Amino acid sequence: MKKIMYSSTNGHPDLLDFKEALLTGQAPDKGLYVPEDIPQLSRETMARFPEMTYPEIAFEVVRLYLGDLVPKNDLKAILEDAYDFDVPVERVYDEKYLMRLDRGATCSFKDFAARLMGRLMQYFLRQEGEDMIILTATSGDTGSAVAQAFYGLENIEMVVLFPEKEVTGRQRKQMTTLGKNVHILAVDGKFDDCQAMVKQAFVDPGLDRLNLSSANSINVGRLIPQTVYYFYAWSRVGMEDLVISVPCGNFGNLMGGLIARRMGLAVRRFVVATNENDEFPQFMATGSYKPIAPSRKCISNAMNVGHPSNLARLFWYYGGKMDELGSVHKMPDLEAMKKDLFAVSVSDEETRKTISEAYNRYDTLLEPHGAVGWAGLMRYIDEVEDWKPCVSLETADPAKFPEEIVKAVGLEPPVPPSISRLEKKEEQFDKIGKGYSTLKENLKKLFG
Numbered sequence: 163m164k165k166i167m168y169s170s171t172n173g174h175p176d177l178l179d180f181k182e183a184l185l186t187g188q189a190p191d192k193g194l195y196v197p198e199d200i201p202q203l204s205r206e207t208m209a210r211f212p213e214m215t216y217p218e219i220a221f222e223v224v225r226l227y228l229g230d231l232v233p234k235n236d237l238k239a240i241l242e243d244a245y246d247f248d249v250p251v252e253r254v255y256d257e258k259y260l261m262r263l264d265r266g267a268t269c270s271f272k273d274f275a276a277r278l279m280g281r282l283m284q285y286f287l288r289q290e291g292e293d294m295i296i297l298t299a300t301s302g303d304t305g306s307a308v309a310q311a312f313y314g315l316e317n318i319e320m321v322v323l324f325p326e327k328e329v330t331g332r333q334r335k336q337m338t339t340l341g342k343n344v345h346i347l348a349v350d351g352k353f354d355d356c357q358a359m360v361k362q363a364f365v366d367p368g369l370d371r372l373n374l375s376s377a378n379s380i381n382v383g384r385l386i387p388q389t390v391y392y393f394y395a396w397s398r399v400g401m402e403d404l405v406i407s408v409p410c411g412n413f414g415n416l417m418g419g420l421i422a423r424r425m426g427l428a429v430r431r432f433v434v435a436t437n438e439n440d441e442f443p444q445f446m447a448t449g450s451y452k453p454i455a456p457s458r459k460c461i462s463n464a465m466n467v468g469h470p471s472n473l474a475r476l477f478w479y480y481g482g483k484m485d486e487l488g489s490v491h492k493m494p495d496l497e498a499m500k501k502d503l504f505a506v507s508v509s510d511e512e513t514r515k516t517i518s519e520a521y522n523r524y525d526t527l528l529e530p531h532g533a534v535g536w537a538g539l540m541r542y543i544d545e546v547e548d549w550k551p552c553v554s555l556e557t558a559d560p561a562k563f564p565e566e567i568v569k570a571v572g573l574e575p576p577v578p579p580s581i582s583r584l585e586k587k588e589e590q591f592d593k594i595g596k597g598y599s600t601l602k603e604n605l606k607k608l609f610g
């Protein structure tokens with residue numbers, strides 16, 4: 163099998179294999195790792211997907227990126243262990259489907275990436291006899307998914323930063339009730355502050371000996387697992403060319419879809435749905451990119467991102483170049499982007515209305531993120547005739563956002579066991595101010 167190498171979107175000359183890129187996280191020039199070649203899935207392999215389980219499909223997709231780094235049987239065991247939950251693809255009406263990516267340990271789609279990434283990191287670290295500290299910033303769902311995925315691993319310590327006032331009680335509890343190797347810091351600031359603090363830690367030579375790595379959507383180990391469910395969706399709705407709507411924050415989810423498409427998946431168009439943080443839809447409309455700082459506080463809080471880190475990958479995908487600060491060094495092929503992507507921004511008001519309409523008309527319960535995707539899809543269908551069949555991604559369980567659900571439909575969403583177990587558990591976390599120096603102090607306090 164051809165060995166895929168990974169390079170930095172900022173142009174650093176070093177090429178890394180998957181193991182090195184996974185354990186490094188962010189490239190030394192602050193770029194994001196991307197595969198040098200995108201492998202192809204053969205039609206014959208894909209034709210077998212409808213009869214295959216999720217972990218079996220994942221095996222066919224993921225192995226292409228690992229080459230010989232993980233022997234077949236080890237990879238199969240890792241995937242069976244990581245993906246031990248359902249992935250429902252529900253018909254809502256006509257040929258409109260909803261794929262629920264919310265049945266994992268923390269009830270968000272981030273479980274797909276975090277669980278596999280955690281297991282692969284564990285696998286490689288054990289091989290090397292190394293220890294590592296995972297440092298990550300979350301706007302709500304990443305931190306909990308990653309903390310759960312890494313909880314209890316012996317060669318990994320985990321530090322999660324979250325914006326104190328921007329996550330729900332349930333999102334917080336999924337992180338703060340773990341303990342052991344999981345350390346949680348509540349930052350008096352916004353998600354972008356948290357992300358900036360983490361990014362600075364990675365380039366601080368004073369912390370080199372801590373062996374820090376990221377688990378954000380910047381890690382290539384998050385990207386590859388997120389290509390799999392696009393193939394899965396296609397295999398479950400009759401193997402036809404799809405329109406897929408993706409609710410977007412840091413654009414990692416969308417990148418998974420785009421890579422799946424280049425691997426051979428038939429996707430006619432992606433609906434790229436953001437909340438009121440509309441820097442990307444604006445870019446598509448005007449050709450000029452302006453990050454939004456500070457990010458706007460919307461009810462789909464995991465998507466409150468004013469400068470999505472994966473835009474660097476999106477620009478790379480379309481032949482452009484954007485650095486980590488959002489400066490455009492080379493314009494991507496905007497015409498090709500417009501052909502592939504239909505970008506929309508959905509207001510909080512429209513999000514709430516969508517939750518209530520989907521429930522009242524179609525008996526389908528959505529939460530704010532999935533509702534942004536669904537609203538985007540409805541707008542696409544209004545404007546473009548060729549939409550059948552289409553799949554919208556539901557990225558979290560409504561039970562994670564009970565206040566909004568009660569407001570929109572007057573009903574308490576049913577609480578899955580993974581969440582109800584947390585209600586009585588004790589929380590542990592430290593509160594810190596924003597700014598890099600407070601993070602550095604805390605890391606020194608934790609790890610000496």
Ligand SMILES: *Cc1c(COP(=O)(O)O)cnc(C)c1O
Nearest residue numbers: 303411412413414415464531557
């Ligand atoms: C993280 C997240 C998103 C956004 O995904 P990106 O990959 O950052 O675009 C959407 N919905 C939920 C529930 C999330 O947790």
